[in-house]
């Protein structure tokens with residue numbers, strides 16, 4: 111039998127254990143399929159000292175429930191009915207994680223969510239720009255390839271934009287790539303995944319995994335599975351939504367990476383950020399290797415020179431699609 115303390119220690123073991131800073135994390139969409147398990151994982155992270163949970167409904171229940179987990183952080187839950195509920199959840203936040211919005215049903219693309227989620231992300235980003243402009247924004251709401259440009263435009267309009275602090279969370283693609291080759295490798299290895307977060311814009315770089323040898327058929331099948339891993343879950347859930355538990359795990363990992371970087375550790379992650387890497391080809395947002403520090407992105411690294419010809423072709427195809435999604439997000443905020 112595990113004692114409660116041991117269970118908490120085990121839950122926290124996948125995170126780092128030092129507790130050097132006051133770190134408030136706000137979760138917007140905290141009562142949802144991702145928001146609830148993500149809030150639980152953040153509560154188990156000893157680096158988090160305060161959790162501000164916000165949703166349009168049900169957040170007090172989530173906060174009361176998660177708040178009984180015996181780590182030392184404080185938890186407060188607010189809804190749209192509370193006076194200044196959103197502002198209270200955001201006040202003093204170092205990180206704001208945004209999984210608010212509708213998920214896909216079978217047969218839909220992530221872009222089909224644009225009409226609903228674009229305005230949700232715009233309005234929440236506006237509140238962040240007003241209340242906690244220095245916070246790092248972790249955007250989970252789909253379509254990420256458009257919602258990150260949307261948040262960026264909102265911050266620019268508010269005069270508080272810093273590209274180092276706005277991230278599209280693509281960590282779930284990294285988990286999938288790592289897990290899917292795990293059986294072949296007999297171990298869990300990191301697999302870089304670059305590009306964006308929708309179908310062919312998701313590019314796993316299997317060429318970068320030491321000791322991994324794939325036939326052409328295996329490579330094609332694995333690449334497809336990572337690119338369309340989200341559809342696998344949507345289909346299996348059969349109308350009840352998309353990935354929530356694995357996404358919560360992914361979001362908690364990315365949040366922990368930023369908190370560790372804020373505490374002075376050197377951290378390398380992969381995230382969808384603004385970069386000049388493909389600007390000459392008309393794309394300003396791309397998921398690539400990022401070194402993190404206390405301010406967010408310390409350095410954006412290009413793709414390794416050793417990626418395969420196959421992967422280079424995937425990048426070309428992704429750029430054409432990323433360009434459209436980016437333009438759609440930017441035009442939405444501009445009102446075009």
Ligand SMILES: NC(=O)c1ccc[n+]([C@@H]2O[C@H](COP(=O)([O-])OP(=O)(O)OC[C@H]3O[C@@H](n4cnc5c(N)ncnc54)[C@H](O)[C@@H]3O)[C@@H](O)[C@H]2O)c1
Pocket residue numbers: 138139140141142143144145164165166167209210211212213214223227230234249250251252253254279280281282283307351352353354357
């Ligand atoms: N980036 C990724 O890898 C990734 C992975 C999985 C899901 N997603 C996306 O995350 C989003 C959420 O998915 P889910 O399964 O948690 O959906 P969900 O419907 O279970 O939860 C979404 C929550 O957002 C809340 N919400 C809606 N409008 C809001 C607003 N204006 N302010 C605050 N909260 C609001 C809802 O009340 C709900 O509780 C979807 O857009 C989905 O496509 C992204």
Ligand SMILES: O=C(O)C[C@H](O)C(=O)O
Pocket residue numbers: 213214220252282339340341343344352353
């Ligand atoms: O597939 C989805 O719609 C949700 C998410 O983007 C995922 O990759 O699981």
